[in-house]
Amino acid sequence: MKTYRIAAIPGDGIGIEVVEAGLQVLAALAERDGDFTLDVERFDWGSERYKRTGALMPKDGADQLRAFDAIFFGAVGAPDVPDHLTLWGLRLAICQPLDQFANVRPTRILPGITSPLRGVDEGDLDWVIVRENSEGEYAGQGGRSHRGLPQEVATEVSIFTRAGIERIMRYAFEVARSRPRKLLTVVTKSNAQRYGMVLWDEIAREVAADFPDVTWDKMLVDAMTVRMTLHPKSLDTIVATNLHADILSDLAAALAGSIGVAPTGNINPTGRAPSMFEPIHGSAFDITGKGIANPIATFWTASMMLEHLGQPHTAATLMRAIERVTADPALHTPDLGGTARTDDVTRAVIDAVRGRND
Known part of the structure; x- marks a missing residue:
């Protein structure tokens, strides 16, 4: 029997509530399937720890x-x-050292949930947004000078490297290739950002040559918001920079009905360090x-984690249970x-997990 070691970091606000709910569902799945166990260790890292100690997590966290x-x-x-203290003190302090360079955010309209878009139903909006998760606008380069003076200046430097762009582009093309439509949209802002974003465009073309079976196109980020809203069926897999994908994925969640059902995985595709889901x-205080x-977003996130750990059957079982529950407006x-x-x-998801015979 396989045992997976899981680090549970509830963090702040409703994170504490939904992680506990997620762990209950994962325990029910492990009990149901019987071919793996979960060894969960909880970490109290977060804002309360910061208030007590001055750090959200230990230096060697x-x-x-x-x-x-x-x-x-x-x-x-x-x-x-x-x-900025909480983000850089915990989430980015984990993602960057562990080189979780691919942030993957699936979005679709779940059964029973209504999109705010007119005439858009299940199947009309089914996307995977691949976000570059290690550099770009969140690279941490910049500074402030002449604080408090009229000439105070702050710089935020976006870092784009050939290595960083190529690896996320290849990852996104692979994701697109694995999906039925084999369709990828590359999002940049290369008309105005003529260095880093033009490099993105150039590398996209280079990488595309290695994926002749994937159809791809390119959009400017502002036009992409229009396309997502007016023509959602025209999209499938999307790749964008750290900042652009961060914004677009929240829009995607809203268009699918609620940010409360949206999951994500911070993936280290090499497997040399753990991924974070x-x-x-x-925190929604x-x-x-x-x-x-x-808790649906957390349950969907747990399904992504199970898939990543090599438990696709259990991951699919959980997704079916989620869909069964969201289909009921009373839930x-x-x-x-x-x-x-x-x-x-x-409780409803656990009941659906335990009651399903497949």
Whole structure:
């Protein structure tokens, strides 16, 4: 029997609630299938730790995580701690040292969920957004000078390397090739950003030559928002920079019905370090402690993690259970217009997992 070591980092806000719900579902799946177990270790890293110690995680935190098969992450961010401190102190402090350079965000309209787009149903919006996750606008290069003076200046330098662009482009083409439509859209802003974004365009063309079976096109990021909204069926796999994909994936989640159902994986495709899986909804302190957070994004994230760990059958079982639950409006949380609570949805998914015979 295979045992997977999972590092659970609930983090902040509703992250604590949904990670616990996710671990309950994962335990039910392991019990059901019987061919693997999960060895879960919880870490109290987050804003509360920052307030106590001055650091969101230990200095060797990323190295501690190397011993695990995967990382199950909740959210980071608190109203009384500046966002740049929490992001760079935890999430990016894990992603960058572990070289999780591919952020993968699947988006589709789940059964029972209504898109805000007119006339768009299940099957009309089914995307995978591949986000470059190690450089670009979030490389951490820049600084501030002459603080407090009229001539104060701040710089934020976007770093684009041939190696970084090529590896994410190849990853995105592989993802596109694995999907039925074999269609990739490359998103840049090369009309205005004439160096880094033009390099993206050039490398996209170079890499495309190695994937003759993949149809690809190119969009400017501003035009892409229009295409996503007015012509969602024209898209399938999308690749973009760290910043552009961060923004587009939140738009994608909203177009699919709710950010509360949107998962993501921070992937190290080489396997030389663990990958990290998280819902994208953030810590949502406005609903923290109310018991109404939507755990579906976390369950979908758990399915992605199981697939990554080499358990595709169990991952598919979980997705079918998720779809069975979202199809029932009585099990919709407030973000979906319903009145169900986190525990209601969690119990329903566990029941669906245990009751399915396949």
